[in-house]
Amino acid sequence: SAVESLVKELKRASLDGDTSPILAKISAADPKTYEEVDLAEPLHSLLASGSDSNRAQVAKCIADVAKTPAQRKRFTTTTTIDLLLKFISLANQPDKIPLVTQSCRALGNICYLNDDARSIIGELKGDAVLMKLLDVALEEEQFLKVRCGVISNFILGGEEISKRALELGMMEKLEATTEAAAKRTPLPEELLLNTLPHLSILTENVPDLKFSARLNQSLVRVLGASTNADLGELCLELLHYQAEYDDVKVVLAKDGLCETIYRLLEKYKTLASSSSDARALMKSACDLIVLILTGDDSMNYLYGTPFLANMEAWLEATDVDLVTTGVLALGNFARTDSHCIDMVKRSVMAKLLAILAKNNTTSDDVNLQHALLSTLRNLVIPKVNKMAVIEAGLVEILLPMLEIHTPWVVFKLLGTLRMTVDGQEKLALELLANDKLIRQLVAWSNSTDYAGVTGESLRLMAWLVKHAYAVQRHEAAPVADHTSLACFARTEGAIESMVRMLTSQHLVMQNESLIALSILLIVFGGRNAAETSVDLEGLLVAANVGGRLAELISTRADTMTKEIVENLQALVKLLRKSDVLVKHMAQHNIDELVKSIPILVEYCTL
Incomplete structure (x- = not known):
């Protein structure tokens, strides 16, 4: 068959010494073509000898073949992985970068969803080799991508591997890179796009992993300066993880995260109507604002800043996500009697009622309804507010909502009526x-x-x-x-x-x-x-x-x-x-x- 003749051709070429054409042919084919054929042995022997450029081409060929589970298994041997790690360890020599790049690709593909390969890397102390890659200051795009790929595919192996990476100083390296990058103008976006995913994986694999205040500050800075939606999304996702801790919420609030997000969303709100990426980023940013405000200290701190007025301004926005976030933010501010009384005095409550009056039917946005009811429920808790809210027509606006049967909206509707009637x-x-x-x-x-x-x-x-x-x-x-x-x-x-x-x-x-x-x-x-x-x-x-x-x-x-x-x-x-x-x-x-x-x-x- 054609496949068998190809293997023969590969072996013959190995003897003749001109392997380029056949390697290029294998690389270009659909990986499934060779599903039945064991190319690991001939390719390994080619990898073990010859010039750097030949070896780089062999490593590229291994990377292209090892895209199917069956082939990955065949390349999962101590000898091949050891050789690839040896090449990767040369990353601090500029002339070796093409070989390092292709070796990273090959090893990255071999250890994709492959615990056996990860174990071999661990046994060979290859984790230390991979961590040293993070010290290489080269910013060539392909190198950044394959470095990110091989390290990600390795640490995706779970908690134990991730904890070992932390022992090898991975966090400090990522922190130093992010901090230095955040201070540069223009922002080195490619470097950050290939650095921050490691932080996401570590956060998911290692329970209760807290970042340093400096790393969080750098992420806020990158979020504010970035023009790339993917990079913004990465920063938001990482800050979201960290903001689950109440002590971090208040630090982020004082670092100006909410103002940064406010400016970011003012920038993105025009894009969000046409781009689903911008819309996803916007939703994720809105969620983060609300999460920060669920902390008592962060909420009390932000009440005394211009951010409060920003959220009130969003009540007038044309974008429903921004209006909903403004309403939820105000609902979180309305967790103390003094804030609630102040908000009724300053007519914030009247604005909320006006929005609800336009959104109290079965065809309106349920997220906005839920947010409005949650906020109004908080505002009517202080005794002095009740009469003002009743006179402003709250009940007349609420009663038509009995037609709505979305459970979590009904739950808030009934709670709001109950607080009002007290x-x-x-x-x-x-x-x-x-x-x-x-x-x-x-x-x-x-x-x-x-x-x-x-x-x-x-x-x-x-x-x-x-x-x-x-x-x-x-x-x-x-x-x-x-x-x-x-x-x-x-x-x-x-x-x-x-x-x-x-x-x-x-x-x-x-x-x-x-x-x-x-x-x-x-x-x-x-x-x-x-x-x-x-x-x-x-x-x-x-x-x-x-x-x-x-x-x-x-x-x-x-x-x-x-x-x-x-x-x-x-x-x-x-x-x-x-x-x-x-x-x-x-x-x-x-x-x-x-x-x-x-x-x-x-x-x-x-």
């Missing part, structure tokens, strides 16, 4: 009577797809009852108008939801349901159903309140706090006012169960 009796009364809202909350509380939505729906209903009728719990003069609560109680499934909430996993939710049910009983218990048009007894029995209470006590008695036990006793006392409910509770042995709660038993034995 202590706001008038608003709570209005919302209790909002049939569409309550029906939707009941439906969401029954959906099991997303636990967060189920929980928030139940909590919002309980909070509406609690804040609309807070006075009822303190036996003060009852609110004469019970229309809103009657609307709530008559909504199909509403009472059943409150009863089901008794057996929630979370203590706080169990407590909230005890309070809501007590208020319902104070208002409607002991009156006839005709008078209030609410048959609370019937609804509670149908919802199996006794069974739920029995389950709550028998599964949670040991962990109950004093507050929960008191609220539980108050609810049971209210239930006892009705003969129907007394009978229902007896079927579930509630009195005996209550007596067995450890915390009550302890009170008695004092």
Whole structure:
């Protein structure tokens, strides 16, 4: 066959001494052509003798052949790898660079996804040879690429190999190169594009690898000066890894990283509409800004810098990624009461509401909606902000969003409403009577797809009852108008939801349901159903309140706090006012169960 004759030709050429044409022919062919043929032996013997230029051509041929797993295996021998390492170790001699370059290519291809080859390199102390390559100051493009390739393919071998590379001083070498490169103008982009990938691999392979402050500063500098999207992406990726540590977040903030990114994005925002690379870079940069702001120290530091105004300016941007980032940044700034109050005073909140009003339907961007709701939820937490936000129309803007069914947006929507209603009796009364809202909350509380939505729906209903009728719990003069609560109680499934909430996993939710049910009983218990048009007894029995209470006590008695036990006793006392409910509770042995709660038993034995 043609392949067999080729091997014969190769052996003959080796004897004659003119191997160039046949090597060129092999290099140019599709590597799969020789899949069945063992070229390792003839090529190795050619590599072992002859002039440097011949050897370079043989190494190139090995690199071209070793692109398939089967051929890689054949070249994975101590003799071939040792020879290639010997040539690579000559990298500090300028006249040897063509041979070094092709040997790097050959060894890089051999040890691609090849642990056996990596082990041989380790046994031959070849890792030290490869690390010394990083000291060679040559910046010829092909040399930089193959050096990067062979070192990357070797250290991709995992944690042990990467840690050994660190012991050999790899980090210091990479740091020195990056730091020197960052100070040069124009930036040596090719050098950096072939240096920084090593840092990525080390970060992924070595747990908790922290860079020095100087290296991080150099990366910030490169990010600001670079005009190459790939290089920008590399810097962002590395800084992202480092910014996972809170102590690094604040250092990066003080090094001006966020301002650098702001300027970078102002530069890229026009490109992002047409280029997917620029868009990817933009998203990654936006994520990094938000990550830095999740640290308390970095967030507090940046609040006092012009960066705050930059983020507020992005609320007016035309690019949705920039608007979303501005909103998320402000949401992270809104983690202290003083910042929240300041932002409402300076009308930042009004700007956010205006954006939400234009983005509150099912067809709008869900990431932006999620960001707006997260930020508004934080802004309404301080008591002094609530009235201002309600008067500015927050609730009217939120209610149309009940049409949206994206779980993580719904979760934030309900949380925002719940924070807004806290202590706001008038608003709570209005919302209790909002049939569409309550029906939707009941439906969401029954959906099991997303636990967060189920929980928030139940909590919002309980909070509406609690804040609309807070006075009822303190036996003060009852609110004469019970229309809103009657609307709530008559909504199909509403009472059943409150009863089901008794057996929630979370203590706080169990407590909230005890309070809501007590208020319902104070208002409607002991009156006839005709008078209030609410048959609370019937609804509670149908919802199996006794069974739920029995389950709550028998599964949670040991962990109950004093507050929960008191609220539980108050609810049971209210239930006892009705003969129907007394009978229902007896079927579930509630009195005996209550007596067995450890915390009550302890009170008695004092």
